[in-house]
Amino acid sequence: MSEIDLKTLRMRVETVDNIPTIPGVLKKLLTMLENPKLSLNVLSNFISGDPALSSRVLRIVNSPLYGFPGRISSVSQAVVLLGINAIKGLLLGVSVFELMKESMVGLWEHSLGCACTARIIAKKKGLKEIEDASIAGLIHDIGKVILILQCNAEYDKALQDAKHNNMLILDAEKKYFYATHADAGSWITQKWNFPRILVEIIEYHRKPNFSKYFPVETAIVHLADIMVRAKGYGFAGDSFVPPVDKTAWELLALSDKDILDTYTELEDLIRSIGDISIDSL
Numbered sequence: 001m002s003e004i005d006l007k008t009l010r011m012r013v014e015t016v017d018n019i020p021t022i023p024g025v026l027k028k029l030l031t032m033l034e035n036p037k038l039s040l041n042v043l044s045n046f047i048s049g050d051p052a053l054s055s056r057v058l059r060i061v062n063s064p065l066y067g068f069p070g071r072i073s074s075v076s077q078a079v080v081l082l083g084i085n086a087i088k089g090l091l092l093g094v095s096v097f098e099l100m101k102e103s104m105v106g107l108w109e110h111s112l113g114c115a116c117t118a119r120i121i122a123k124k125k126g127l128k129e130i131e132d133a134s135i136a137g138l139i140h141d142i143g144k145v146i147l148i149l150q151c152n153a154e155y156d157k158a159l160q161d162a163k164h165n166n167m168l169i170l171d172a173e174k175k176y177f178y179a180t181h182a183d184a185g186s187w188i189t190q191k192w193n194f195p196r197i198l199v200e201i202i203e204y205h206r207k208p209n210f211s212k213y214f215p216v217e218t219a220i221v222h223l224a225d226i227m228v229r230a231k232g233y234g235f236a237g238d239s240f241v242p243p244v245d246k247t248a249w250e251l252l253a254l255s256d257k258d259i260l261d262t263y264t265e266l267e268d269l270i271r272s273i274g275d276i277s278i279d280s281l
Contacts, residue, residue, distance in 0.1 A: 004151060004154060004176075004177055004178070005178060006177075006178040006179060009151070009177055009178065009179055009184075010179075010187055012150040012151060013143075013146050013147070013150060013184045013187050013188055014187060014188060014191050015150075016030070016146050016149055016150055016188065017030040017031065019149055019150070022099070022149075023095075025050055025052075025053060025095070026095045026096065026099075028046070029046070029091060029092070029095055030192065032046060033088060033092070033192035033193060033194075034191060034192055034193060035193070036193045038084065038088075038193070039084075040079050040080065040083075040084050040087075043079060043084060043087060043088070043091075044075055044076045044079045047075045047079070047087075047091070048075045048076070053091070053094075053095070054075050056094045057075060057078060057087075057090060057091065057094070058072060058073075058074075058075065058078060060090060060094065061078045061081075061082065061090070063272070064269055064272040065112075065115065065116055065119065065134070065269065066082070068081065082131060083131065085131075085132070085135070085194070085195050085198065086131040086132075086134075086135050088192075088194065089135030089136075089138060089139050089194070089198065090135065090138070092139055092142065092192075093111065093115075093135075093138045093139050096142065096145050097111065097145065099145065099149065104144065104145075104148060104159075104235070104237065105235065106234040106235025106236075107141060107144065107145070107234065107235060107236065107237075108234070109233060109234030109235070110141070110228055110229070110233060110234025110235055110236045111137070111138050111139070111140070111141055111234070112138065112234070113228040113231070113233040113234055113266070113270065114137035114138070114140060114221065114224045114225050114228050115134045115135070115137035115138035116134075116137075116266055116269045116270065117137065117223075117224035117227050117228055117262065117266050118133040118134055118136065118137030118220050118221050118224040119133060119134040119137070120262050120265045120266060120269075121133070121220045121223060121224060121252070121254070121262060122134070122217075122220055124254070124258060124261075124262070125216065125220065125252065127216070127217070127220075129197075132195075132197050132198065132201075132217060133201075133217050133220050133221060133224075135198065136197070136198050136201040136202065136205075136217065136221045137221050137224050137225075139185075139189075139198070139202065140185070140201065140202055140205045140221050140225060141181060141185070141236065142184075142185045142188065142189065142202065143180070143181030143182055143183065143184030143185030143186070143188070143202070144169075144181040144184075144185075144237060146181075146184050146185070146188055147173070147177070147181055147184050151177070154176045154177065155173075155176070157176055158172040158173050158175065158176045158177075159172070159237060161175060161176075162237060162238045162239075163238075163239060166239070166240065167238065168238050168240075168242055169181070169236065169237030169238040170182075170206055170238075170242075172238075180206070182202065182203055182204070182205060182206050182207075183203065185202040185203065186199055186200075186202055186203035189202055196213065196214075197213070197214045197217060200212070200213060200214050200218060201214060201217055201218045201221050204218050204222075205218060205221045205222050205225060206222070206225075206242075207245065208222040208245050208247060208248040208251075209245055209246075209247035209248070215247075215251060216251060216252070218248070219245075219247070219248035219249075219251045219252050220252065222244070222245055222248045223244060223248060223249070223252060223254075226241060226242060226243075226244055227259075227262065227263070227266075228266075229241045229242070231263065231266070233270065
C-alpha cells in the first residue's frame, strides 16, 4: 500500500531545506547545521542577529525546564551554558515546530512534555548529560514534521487511517511509506551533523531494545514519550497509548513511587511553562 518508495522518501527528507515555503531564517539554520565545524561563536551570532529567534531561545532557556529561571540575559551566555548540541536541538525545535500549528495541532505540546519528562527521569537515573535526554525528548518526533512538510497528502492519509482504524501512527506510516517518522528523523539529523547520541535516540525511541550505544538514554525518551501520551498532554498522532517496551522498563527499573513522583514533577513543570506555546514564543 506504500505510495512512495524508500529511495524517493529519503531524498525528499534530506532535501527538506529546499521547500519554497520554509521561512528564510529556518533555511539558513538548516544550512548551518550541515556544517560539521559549526562553532559556538557562529551559532551565537546567528541567533543574536534575529530578534525573534533570540527572544524564543531566551524565553525557553529561562523557563523552569532548564533550571536557570530568569538568570540568562544574553544569547552568548545561553550558548556557553547549554553547549552547541543542546542549542542546536533547541533551535531546531522552536523553528521547525512553528510550522506545525496548522498541520498537526498538539505536537509541540507533546514534544515539550516529553522534554520535561525525559529531563526528570534522567535526573532520577543520575545521568551526567541531562540535556541530551531533554533535547532528544524535544525533537524525538522531528521525523513527523519532515514527513508532513515533504509528503503532506500521504501523511494526512496516515493520520486519518490511525484515527479511524484505531492504529498507532507508527503502523499507519508503514502502510503509506517504507519507513516511519523515526527513520526520517534519523536520516535528517545525520545530515545535519547531530551527535550520535541524539541520532540514535530519535531512530530507536519507539524500539529502544535496538539501541546499541545509548540504551539508557533511548529508554528514557521512550518511556517519557509514553508517559506524556498517558497523561494526555499534547497530541502525537494517535489516540491511544502504546505499551512500554519490556527491555526499556527493565533497564530503567523505576519503582511505582518513581513514576508517581515523575508525574508530580511533570505537572509542576507543565504549570510553570504552560505559557510557552508556539504562538507565545
